[in-house]
Amino acid sequence: MSIANAGRVLFGRTPKLTRNLAQISSLKFYSSQMPKYEFVKTEKVGENQNIAVITLDRMKGLNLLNNTVINEVNDAVFKFDKDDSVSVLILTGSEKAFAAGADVKDMQVMDYSQAVKEEFLESWTAISKTRKPLIGAVNGYALGGGCELALMCDIIYAGEKAQFAQPEITIGTMPGAGGTQRLTRNMGLSKAMEMVLTGNYMNAVEAEKAGLVSKIFPPDQLLAETIKLAEKIASHSPLIISMAKKSVHIAYETTLKQGLQFERTSFYGTFATADRKEGMTAFVEKRAPKYINE
Template sequence: MQAEFITVTPQYRKHIALIALNRPKELNALNLQLMGELRDALVALDEDDEVRVIVLTGNERAFAAGADIKQMAGKGAIDMAKVDQFSTWDKIKRTKKPLIAAVSGFALGGGCELAMTCDMIVASETAQFGQPEIKIGVMPGAGGTQRLTRAIGKARAMELVLTGKFISAQEALNWGLVNRVVPVEMYLQSAMELAAEIAQMSPIATQMAKESVNHAYESSLSEGLYFERKNFYLLFASEDQKEGMNAFIEKRQPDFKGK
């Protein structure tokens, strides 16, 4: 079924898929349909062997300016529980392949949370990040209080969440929220360059490495080390491991097949 609020290019570049949020009049506000379409696209791309890295973007004016408040304003607690919108976010979080957010303009509320759900963020100089939910009588609900705290620390996260203030791309870089800041005309290209660098690696190894890094946030050091070691050993069952090490010994570029 054709998506209405996103566009998907499975082979935007070799082994790189591009998903663009596409509700420009609403500054890409994240309604239930858009999030469902995004979830379904990520599931399909995760199963596509030709895709090794996924880039998620909006447009120059907005990555996503937040959730669609009109869909929530009149609902009660039971209504929200029945909608269970966060099950969609949970599925997005489980994307196995590296996911890069290319952010320009507003990344606020749910938009900031969606960017943080990605593995890396490339921001344009015009990007603004924030969790302004407090200004409308609620709080972040899709990971904002948790991922922001882990990325920039308690004191800074507390200030952003309790005041609803925005931070610039440069502040986000200085605080460790984003990977790099580039001119607005370069933000998608820069994200693609990062994706291309990763896409050259073994797709099996990148997925296991991603899984291991993410595990560091949810385990003790000893548990994380055990998890890392298990994935390290498992990679020695892959053809890519043999190819990579032989290529190193033979002083040539490896040809990874994802097997």
């Protein structure tokens, strides 16, 4: 697990930090056949080497986001999404910052017509369209675009020192990559409105209580615990996992009536799969199922 440690945090100053590497001796790591990115590291981990870890590693700004960083994240995510040897994806950063937001210097010189013509931030939400489960492992700062990036993950595990915020209001703008929408759906109107209108930070305990994150761990245990979760998910049928994920997102995005209809249709659809038959047969025979993703 690489720990990016130098630079400044968006909307605030931080002392100069040193780079460290945290070793997780109980996990199996190996290099995957992926492009060599400038700001992103990739690896496959786990007992079956079927968990993809994508680590933001922009050293000079606590993982400040720009189009280059996002394009690299998108490329890595969608390559793993198409890789049949991968069942679950994890997106993480360093112990100091998951991502400290968009680089203000890039935005400072932009005007309205440029933003419209370039469809600024359009590609920043692409990872929300993955078929496979995407888990965010958030340590340190998840601010602005970093918070929005975490919100695009299907599940968020957080380190005890994680800090979430949408501080765009403090520099004369507002969230533009889903912050006002996903926060409201995750936490409700009042909490989301408070975060967006004040720019206040929310710590990990508050985020868990608000439903923003699932669980909290010590920073040095976060990735290992996230991998455990990923391996638990990966033990099930990849085909059925993708169907169930889509059904949950339909609940998140549509009405109850539409969601129930989609869920029932998807449930019926599982009866046309070999994995549904294998799962139920294995249960009756009291043995572990052997899924074939069909």
